[in-house]
Amino acid sequence: xxxxxxxxxxxxxxxxxxxxxxxxxxxxxxxxxxxxxxxxxxxxxxxxxxxxxxxxxxxxxxxxxxxxxxxxxxxxxxxxxxxxxxxxxxxxxxxxxxxxxxxxxxxxxxxxxxxxxxxxxxxxxxxxxxxxxxxxxxxxxxxxxxxxxxxxxxxxxxxxxxxxxxxxxxxxxxxxxxxxxxxxxxxxxxxxxxxxxxxxxxxxxxxxxxxxxxxxxxxxxxxxxxxxxxxxxxxxxxxxxxxxxxxxxxxxxxxxxxxxxxxxxxxxxxxxxxxxxxxxxxxxxxxxxxxxxxxxxxxxxxxxxxxxxxxx
Amino acid sequence: xxxxxxxxxxxxxxxxxxxxxxxxxxxxxxxxxxxxxxxxxxxxxxxxxxxxxxxxxxxxxxxxxxxxxxxxxxxxxxxxxxxxxxxxxxxxxxxxxxxxxxxxxxxxxxxxxxxxxxxxxxxxxxxxxxxxxxxxxxxxxxxxxxxxxxxxxxxxxxxxxxxxxxxxxxxxxxxxxxxxxxxxxxxxxxxxxxxxxxxxxxxxxxxxxxxxxxxxxxxxxxxxxxxxxxxxxxxxxxxxxxxxxxxxxxxxxxxxxxxxxxxxxxxxxxxxxxxxxxxxxxxxxxxxxxxxxxxxxxxxxxxxxxxxxxxxxxxxxxxxxxxxxxxxxxxxxxxxxxxxxxxxxxxxxxxxxxxxxxxxxxxxxxxxxxxxxxxxxxxxxxxxxxxxxxxxxxxxxxxxxxxxxxxxxxxxxxxxxxxxxxxxxxxxxxxxxxxxxxxxxxxxxxxxxxxxxxxxxxxxxxxxxxxxxxxxxxxxxxxxxxxxxxxxxxxxxxxxxxxxxxxxxxxxxxxxxxxxxxxxxxxxxxxxxxxxxxxxxxxxxxxxxxxxxxxxxxxxxxxxxxxxxxxxxxxxxxxxxxxxxxxxxxxxxxxxxxxxxx
Numbered sequence: 001x002x003x004x005x006x007x008x009x010x011x012x013x014x015x016x017x018x019x020x021x022x023x024x025x026x027x028x029x030x031x032x033x034x035x036x037x038x039x040x041x042x043x044x045x046x047x048x049x050x051x052x053x054x055x056x057x058x059x060x061x062x063x064x065x066x067x068x069x070x071x072x073x074x075x076x077x078x079x080x081x082x083x084x085x086x087x088x089x090x091x092x093x094x095x096x097x098x099x100x101x102x103x104x105x106x107x108x109x110x111x112x113x114x115x116x117x118x119x120x121x122x123x124x125x126x127x128x129x130x131x132x133x134x135x136x137x138x139x140x141x142x143x144x145x146x147x148x149x150x151x152x153x154x155x156x157x158x159x160x161x162x163x164x165x166x167x168x169x170x171x172x173x174x175x176x177x178x179x180x181x182x183x184x185x186x187x188x189x190x191x192x193x194x195x196x197x198x199x200x201x202x203x204x205x206x207x208x209x210x211x212x213x214x215x216x217x218x219x220x221x222x223x224x225x226x227x228x229x230x231x232x233x234x235x236x237x238x239x240x241x242x243x244x245x246x247x248x249x250x251x252x253x254x255x256x257x258x259x260x261x262x263x264x265x266x267x268x269x270x271x272x273x274x275x276x277x278x279x280x281x282x283x284x285x286x287x288x289x290x291x292x293x294x295x296x297x298x299x300x301x302x303x304x305x306x307x308x309x310x311x312x
Numbered sequence: 313x314x315x316x317x318x319x320x321x322x323x324x325x326x327x328x329x330x331x332x333x334x335x336x337x338x339x340x341x342x343x344x345x346x347x348x349x350x351x352x353x354x355x356x357x358x359x360x361x362x363x364x365x366x367x368x369x370x371x372x373x374x375x376x377x378x379x380x381x382x383x384x385x386x387x388x389x390x391x392x393x394x395x396x397x398x399x400x401x402x403x404x405x406x407x408x409x410x411x412x413x414x415x416x417x418x419x420x421x422x423x424x425x426x427x428x429x430x431x432x433x434x435x436x437x438x439x440x441x442x443x444x445x446x447x448x449x450x451x452x453x454x455x456x457x458x459x460x461x462x463x464x465x466x467x468x469x470x471x472x473x474x475x476x477x478x479x480x481x482x483x484x485x486x487x488x489x490x491x492x493x494x495x496x497x498x499x500x501x502x503x504x505x506x507x508x509x510x511x512x513x514x515x516x517x518x519x520x521x522x523x524x525x526x527x528x529x530x531x532x533x534x535x536x537x538x539x540x541x542x543x544x545x546x547x548x549x550x551x552x553x554x555x556x557x558x559x560x561x562x563x564x565x566x567x568x569x570x571x572x573x574x575x576x577x578x579x580x581x582x583x584x585x586x587x588x589x590x591x592x593x594x595x596x597x598x599x600x601x602x603x604x605x606x607x608x609x610x611x612x613x614x615x616x617x618x619x620x621x622x623x624x625x626x627x628x629x630x631x632x633x634x635x636x637x638x639x640x641x642x643x644x645x646x647x648x649x650x651x652x653x654x655x656x657x658x659x660x661x662x663x664x665x666x667x668x669x670x671x672x673x674x675x676x677x678x679x680x681x682x683x684x685x686x687x688x689x690x691x692x693x694x695x696x697x698x699x700x701x702x703x704x705x706x707x708x709x710x711x712x713x714x715x716x717x718x719x720x721x722x723x724x725x726x727x728x729x730x731x732x733x734x735x736x737x738x739x740x741x742x743x744x745x746x747x748x749x750x751x752x753x754x755x756x757x758x759x760x761x762x763x764x765x766x767x768x769x770x771x772x773x774x775x776x777x778x779x780x781x782x783x784x785x786x787x788x789x790x791x792x793x794x795x796x797x798x799x800x801x802x803x804x805x806x807x808x809x810x811x812x813x814x815x816x817x818x819x820x821x822x823x824x825x826x827x828x829x830x831x832x833x834x835x836x837x838x839x840x841x842x843x844x845x846x847x848x849x850x851x852x853x854x855x856x857x858x859x860x861x862x863x864x865x866x867x868x869x870x871x872x873x874x875x876x877x878x879x880x881x882x883x884x885x886x887x888x889x890x891x892x893x894x895x896x897x898x899x900x901x902x903x904x905x906x907x908x909x910x
Binding site for chain 2: 030031032033034036037038039040041042043044045047048050051054079082083084085090093149152153156157160163164165166167257258259260261262266267270275
């Protein structure tokens with residue numbers, strides 16, 4: 001096991017290098033020269049050159065790339081070009097609000113989708129199954145923007161059940177008062193694709209011989225579904241969940257913008273709008289690392305839930 | 313020694329007297345809160361460093377400039393703020409002496425070691441020098457560059473040595489004593505009071521910058537000023553909380569106005585001790601719908617109604633009945649800005665001063681229907697800009713009859729006359745028979761696309777083929793400053809409410825800086841140079857009219873619009889009137905009753 005983990009960690013190095021090179025050249029190609037914006041409305045070439053020198057964007061590409069690599073190794077990405085805020089502080093202060101919304105959302109999505117998937121798969125082909133699938137297809141076809149606009153208007157403004165926007169100081173206030181509507185919207189959007197996907201995984205298992213054998217042995221349907229079927233369907237479910245976890249680090253920018261949640265998603269958009277390369281590259285690197293780590297964790301979890309899986 | 317003691321005692325007495333005078337005014341009510349919204353995130357609060365509107369608004373509330381603007385006077389009128397009266401001008405407008413009010417205190421901060429810190433002339437000397445310190449890379453360097461005797465030389469030394477010598481004395485900006493500053497200018501410049509009223513020139517304390525400066529010399533997160541409010545909490549890009557500065561000297565609301573519409577406001581506010589509102593809470597809400605719903609829900613007291621939102625709340629120039637029924641007030645004014653399309657005067661196709669190039673630009677300008685832009689793109693929330701200086705700015709001529717108006721038939725005739733013949737495909741060619749294609753550069757956003765379409769439609773009408781070049785904003789600015797774009801829609805909002813701030817946009821030597829048309833029109837330049845040497849008044853206004861005629865004759869620009877700014881105000885807010893330059897209006901308003909909102 002240890003050897004496997006070490007080998008996987010070692011394999012992350014070339015992957016990371018690829019990410020670094022891709023991010024670096026993409027930004028330099030499409031990112032634009034920030035000096036001209038930072039220089040203000042009236043500026044001359046000398047001032048622009050001075051800014052480029054201070055930001056280091058006047059250096060040859062290979063020097064800039066080397067600095068980028070050193071920043072990754074030391075974990076010090078410097079400060080935002082626009083606000084001077086340290087990148088570490090940006091991530092540490094913006095991540096908690098995003099996680100306050102996204103962690104409960106991910107957990108609720110998993111529990112509700114898996115439960116519903118087991119239920120509709122059990123009655124496969126029935127009117128209920130078909131009705132749920134139609135609702136899911138319709139739900140999938142509607143943009144999240146529509147959900148946000150309608151839910152915010154109806155539930156927050158018209159009915160007054162939630163605040164239109166805002167964020168406070170207390171974790172519980174944020175979770176209960178300010179995150180409820182964003183979580184509800186997130187759930188409405190995410191349940192439909194998750195439910196369809198998990199239903200397919202469950203259906204694959206329901207038709208297996210071991211289910212027939214279990215029924216022949218007289219096991220209860222609850223035990224068959226929740227213990228045997230769910231355990232075997234859990235590998236693709238784990239893959240799906242683990243693949244979505246790095247997304248927690250980049251937040252949900254639309255929800256954050258509409259509900260004024262000071263999360264990492266809004267920060268990413270701001271950084272792109274401002275050509276704030278230090279912020280963009282730091283977040284990209286963190287997400288890349290998180291993706292690789294969560295993939296490794298997913299593999300380890302396969303082994304935990306299914307002893308037949310061999311880690312090589 | 314005795315003299316020093318006497319001087320200290322004198323300062324202590326003056327400070328005590330100032331504090332005593334201040335205490336005669338009622339303290340702000342800390343239970344009164346006003347809630348405002350910004351549609352974009354702030355970046356920081358160092359006056360020398362920030363250059364976005366919203367950070368600048370906070371800076372106006374926390375820091376103080378020598379001069380400011382009368383709250384109700386229109387066009388905006390400069391009045392003393394920390395200065396004790398208007399400047400004394402000598403030496404044909406080259407030497408300006410400003411006296412500072414005594415006893416003004418900075419808000420308390422650990423940087424002052426627990427002592428009361430009085431605002432002095434040296435604070436302004438230091439703050440103005442910061443604008444040109446290369447390490448700070450201030451976007452406001454242009455405000456002081458080339459103006460003050462000895463300052464450019466000091467900056468040049470800093471570039472060579474890598475460190476700015478703030479202790480070096482220069483004749484251009486001098487503290488004559490603790491409360492007197494003398495400015496010596498390289499050339500006569502009657503705009504100096506406007507510059508001294510602009511928030512980048514506000515006073516910061518050197519100790520505060522020394523304590524909190526980041527690696528590039530900016531102190532973005534710890535603003536400490538002498539103004540009516542101080543920052544108490546900041547959740548970046550989300551919330552800004554201000555509280556009344558207990559050391560602010562306060563004032564009595566005593567503004568007057570010629571506008572009869574201001575009478576109720578004056579009745580409501582006259583004689584009140586200001587600031588009356590103890591706390592200011594600002595939320596950053598980027599999305600239009602969220603902002604509007606938050607206002608309608610009573611979560612916000614004052615908000616700007618941008619063009620796309622206007623039809624939801626406004627019926628032309630008035631509030632919709634449902635908003636009126638709620639008691640919502642509207643403060644509406646033309647922003648001190650213009651938008652215009654420029655043609656690059658150095659471009660081989662559209663540039664140059666020859667007759668056929670002038671005819672081409674004039675024809676393109678005449679093809680554009682500004683009224684359609686106002687109706688379709690701006691939802692009626694703009695007026696046609698006829699004069700290069702917008703309303704509310706000194707030098708604006710409301711009676712000006714523009715020389716270029718929407719006239720596609722005239723444009724076609726002009727092109728025919730100067731040899732831009734139509735080919736078999738309907739598109740015109742250059743007089744030498746080569747294809748005529750113009751390229752409009754724009755941003756890949758909604759407004760950019762709408763303007764592309766309107767320009768395309770206009771030029772199609774006169775047979776000129778137009779291509780669109782899309783690029784990111786930084787790249788457009790880069791190409792523009794290098795005179796590499798052919799044609800683009802640009803906008804300019806006043807840094808200070810004087811015509812010079814607009815007329816300089818076409819001054820030849822400002823090419824590669826603010827002159828985005830890269831125009832070098834000798835006649836215009838000569839008139840501009842005359843205009844900067846005389847104070848605002850009828851003589852300068854006459855020059856501005858001459859310059860406008862020259863601009864219309866050569867057509868480097870097509871003037872387009874000036875937008876309305878519609879501020880929605882909850883009924884509980886008293887005394888609010890939108891000012892063209894002042895944005896930190898919290899010190900001029902009061903609130904009655906508790907904050908609403910669910």
